[in-house]
Each structure stands twice: as C-alpha cells, then as structure tokens.
Amino acid sequence: MSTFSAVKILSPPLFAARSSSPFLASPFAPPLSRSGLRSTRLPLPPLAVSSDVISGQNPIASDSSTSRHAEVSREEALVLYEDMVLGRVLEDMCAQMYYRGKMFGFVHLYNGQEAVSTGFIKLLEARDSVVSTYRDHVHAVSKGVPARAVLAELFGKTTGCCRGQGGSMHMFSSTHNLLGGFAFIGEGIPVATGAAFSSKYRHEVLKESNPNGLDVTVAFFGDGTCNNGQFFECLNMAQLWKLPIVFVVENNLWAIGMSHIRATSDPEIWKKGPAFGMPGHHVDGMDVLKVREVAMEAIERARRGDGPTLVECQTYRFRGHSLADPDELRKPDEKAHYAARDPITALKKYILEKNLATEWELKAIVTKIDEVIEDAVEFADSSPFPPRSQLLENVFADPKGFGIGPDGKYRCEDPKFTEGTAQV
C-alpha cells in the first residue's frame, strides 16, 4: 500500500550528465567554448513516463478509453501468462516440497511478484544478462533455465543448474546468462554493473557488435537494498560510464520485518535515479502490461547506448520473507489489498476482456505448466546427490591443486580425511 504520493513527471537534471566513459573519446571534459559557456549535451528524451496507477492518464496515446496501456498481441499475452503461471506453480511446488522435507535451507518465494520478472525478462534476448537476489527461482525460469534444472538445484542434486552447490539462493546459468543468485543483499548490483561494462566494451572497443545494439544487463533487487551503499555506488558508476543496465527495484514494502517506509528517509526510490543523472520510473508492479511498457523503454534505452535507468516496481510478496518466516508483522488488510490485485488474475481478466484467448485455452496453459513442474519434480527426485568428491571441487580453477591428491585420487578418499587432519 503506497502511503506516499508518487510524483508523476520526472524532469531530467538541468545540467547534462557528462559522460566520462573511457571508450567515447577523451575522458576529459570538452573545452570551454569561446563564449565561455560550457558546451553541454542536451538531455535525451524521453526521460519521463508516468505511471498510470498514480496519474490516471496515459502519456502514450491510446485508442480506446478503456485500455490503459499499449496493446499486446495475442501471442505476447499468452507468453506473459504462461511465464507468470510457470513462476507461480513453481513457487507453490517449492513450498510443498519444502514442507515434505525434500528441500532444506533458506527458501525465499516469489509469489505475487511475477509481473515484475515476466514484464522485464520476457523482453530480453538470450544474450542479455540477469542478476537477481536470493528470491531468484522465478527470474531463473523466466530467463529460460529449465524448471528441471531449477528444482534439481533446490533439491541439492547434481543435475541442478549449479551441480547442487548453490541451492535456492544461488541460481547461475552461463548458457542463459543468469549471473546469480546472491544471498547477500546488494552484492549483485556491482556484479551487474561489471557485466554491463563488459557488454559496452565488447560493443565499442572490440567491435563485436550485434546489429540490434548492446547486450543489456538487468539487475533485480529489493527495497531494503536501496539503503545500502553498494546501490548508490553503482548508480554513480553506471551513469558515469553510461552502461547498458537497468536497475529494477522490486519494492514489496518489507525487508523481513522492517517496513520500507520506516527505514528510508525518502521512500520514493525512483527519485534516486535522477539524483545521479539517470531517469527514474515508478510503476505498478502488480500489472504486467504496465511493467512491460516501462521495461521496453528502459531496455531500448540501454540497448541504444544511452545509459542506465532506475525502475521502481511497486509490488508485494504474498508469502513471508522465507519459508521460515511466520509473517506476523504485515497487516491482514494490506495482504488482502494486494491479494486482490494478483497479477495473474489481472492478466487473465485482461485477456478475456480483449478476447485474446478463451478461458479453455488459459486453463490448458495452466495444465501444461502443472505437467512441466510435475515432471521437473520427478526428475529432481530421481537425480543423484553429488558425490562426496564434489565437496572439494571448484574451489580453485585447477582441480589437481585441490580436489585431487598427488596419488591421483580425490583427497576426500584419503584415510586422513575422516580424521579431519587431511590438509587440502
């Protein structure tokens, strides 16, 4: 529940953000012109998009008065629906498996926030990167990591996407450019910034460019993270070097038990973007189409090379912080308010109203997803646990330097291993 009024239009700073990118010409400021006026670069339009939920207007011209955002085609709508249902069914299955004892550890579920993940990630290509937090299962499946790999990883099996070494909070996939999975809040943002730098370098210096533009990095993180130093450091760096990155704040109003409003001096996170010279958007994160509209613009901006964007998505998690959280602190009416705005139900209603698909087709999608997840659970169940030798692997790059002893066998098979005195 937003107790603050979000200002609608954001104007760019009156001074231009001067780029000191090492790639684009000289890192020094352009010389003063003869008239003594500093030559500035005009701010690039468009930098302001208002969120419909606040303003009730739509700056992008639309045909009908009932549509409140850009139209989507039938195919696009079904893709979005399927992706959100996949996320929801996966998370519900995770909860079930956890309570049955198949999964262990700290598991953080994404129920209710699917619109943010789907809205952004479905606009990305395979070459774009995603960096997430510990609430990363749905980001992983949205990005294309098979549900089988995700569930096997959750069960700790060797067929998981990280060979069972990462677990719930550390989903990585090099094929799908998913850079994790960070248990520590804020630690992913600098990593995403570095990935964006790499993308820009490849494009501009190494000229390995894709005709469609730069590879974009999207960093997801929460409202609590926005009070952390790393967030601000990266906003600065990203804008300074005009990196192709989109910072997406999943503001679900709560950091375990701490309310965002009570922990932040200015709860309007999107305002922190313009403070660093980049556009900041605020969007209703329970509406996938609105998120998609804002995402499209932010991603295009990054792809063109115009620099980063900060997008704050107002969303809500239906469950507790983690499966171990009794979730006693949030008021029932707040929960009910957001439960009524379930993104999947909202999209379904939209699809049916616009006659983009029939109810039967949508049900068929849900059934299909149910089957996919059931299959994934069976796969994960039947997969083997990692062998004990895997415990010592992947500490360093060279397995012989660590995992394998001088006699060619794994060090954990050394009899001194059980004594605990084996030096690795």
Place this chain on the structure above:
Amino acid sequence: MAMALRALGRRISHSDRFFSSLSEAAKPPSDGKLINLFTAINQALHIALDTDPRSYVFGEDVRFGGVFRCTTGLTDKFGRDRVFNTPLCEQGIIGFAIGLAAMGNRAIAEIQFADYIYPAFDQIVNEAAKFRYRSGNEFNCGGLTVRSPYGAVGHGGHYHSQSPESFFCHVPGLKVVIPRSPRQAKGLLLSCIRDPNPVIFFEPKLLYRLSVEEVPEDDYMLPLSEAEVIRQGSDITLIGWGAQLSILEQACDAAAKEGISCELIDLKTLIPWDKETVESSVRKTGKLLISHEAPVTGGFGAEISASIVERCFLRLEAPIARVCGLDTPFPLVYEQFYLPTMNKILDAIKATVKY
C-alpha cells in the same frame, strides 16, 4: 545434548590462573530457571539496558524481537529511542555504533548473521580497533559490543553458517568472545557490554534453542580472558569454543570408553586468550587437539598451536592436532563432511595419543 550441557552447567569450575582441580568453593550465583540461549541473551540485554540509561540496542529487525528472538520485549520496555531497527547497511550500522560509543554510550549492535559482517569489517578493523590508539586515548569506542550469530546450523549453506572469528582475532584492539551455553552467555555478554574495549560477541546459532541450562536471574558477570577447564583428564587436552564444545564432549565420552582420559577446555575469550591455563594443561597431558568449525588454514587453532609450541615444545609428546572445517567455502550439501564431526575428532585423539 541438552542433558549433557545441563550437566555441564552444574560442574562449572572457575579456573584461576594457577590451574587447580575442580573448586567447589567458587560456585556461581544461585541457580535459576531452565532457559535456552536466546532467552539468556535476552535477559542479559534487559539487564544491560536497565543498568545503564545510555545503552542502546539496534540492528536489522531487532524491534520485533529479532530473527532469533534475542531482543524480544526490549522495545516495549525501553522504548523506540533505545531499541530500534536500522536500515540494511552493515557498514553503516557498525560505523554508527562506533560513533555512539565514541561519545560515551554503550552501543550494542546486532549483525543479523555473522556472514554479513564483512561489509562492516572495514569499520571494525580500521576504526573500532584503532580508535583509542590513534587518538592517544582522547576518544575510545569501548562501549561498542557487536553481537552476531555464527556457526553451522545444519541447513544454512554458504551465507548462514560461517565462522569468521579468526579474521577478528588478527586485529589488535578488539576482543572476541564466544559462549558455549546459556549461563555462560548471559554472564559473558554482560561482561562484554561493560568491558571498556570494543568486543565482538559471537553467538552459536545452533544452540539458540537447543542449549538449555539453569541460569540465575540476577545480574552477574563472568570474567573475560579466562579459559575454563570443563573436564579433567590426563592423556590429552582438547580445546574448543561455542557449539563445537558439545561435539568435543561427545568425543571425550567416546574416548573415555577406549580408556583415553581427555581434558576439555573452553577458551571463551579468543582474543586476548588465556595462554596460562592452556599451557598448564598441556604441561600436564603433553598432547593437544584444537577443534573449530572455521576452515583449518589460518583458523584460530593455528595461533593456539603456534603459541603452545613456543611455550611447551619440550613437553609435547605429539604434534598438535587441529580438527577443523575444510579449506573450502561452507558447502550447501555435505555439511557433515565439511564440519569437524565427532568421528573425526575421535580419530585424531586416538592418533595423537598413540603417536
């Protein structure tokens, strides 16, 4: 394990600097109620805030009681000005705590998990530890106490199970204290809060609910920098701290069945540590085994080993054994292969005794 720990409580002996046998005379204050570790810590915090009007408790989520319930009831009793939540910025929390302490207050900062202490590492090492030194005693942050749950918990994975105590033991100017049970925790925490030096108090999170003991309800303090001999023995000395002691105890019992008599020492304060007690014990037994959860290379066991070799070289009958975590990041699965389990310790005891 709870039974063993309760029995442990009743046989507490206070070792004085000249090691002597179990002294019945030095009994702790009157026995109180059976409570667990987080309740004991909660009681200590209540007492600390009661006795000093300029003490504050803060950290992430402490107002509702904390994720481990250590701070329940504090806000209701002492108000939001003294017990408050901070935003999610460990570096900020500790830096802010140092500032509070420098102005003469008692700042009791909580870091939600010891794994998250690293952003604050800079503030702790570069500021807290050196404040008094570099200001020539103009200012000091002695009122600083950092409390943090540490250690393996069975399902914690990489970032909810680490034991970072050895990083801080390398910093002159800090004290590091680790309790093993509720009664110890309450007394030690009160000593830490009232100690005029910055202290890091690591709480073994595995024991929050598991460890139950009779704890006196009144205000009492246990001395810092004094190790305690929990069990008498003659064949080998075992040293540990925190949750590892219960594992060591089990190993002692198993070894006793094989006729090996083990002496068990709880170090309690890691820095500055009680070298005299350990030295006298090693002079009695001639053998030493150290066990901790942190990785073996560079763990605190290395410091103990090196110091004891310097002092007791000619008396030692076998190399000092260290049974510790492996040199890998804390694993997600196969935690039991990583940790120094009872079997590993037992094997090492036998190997050392038969050297």
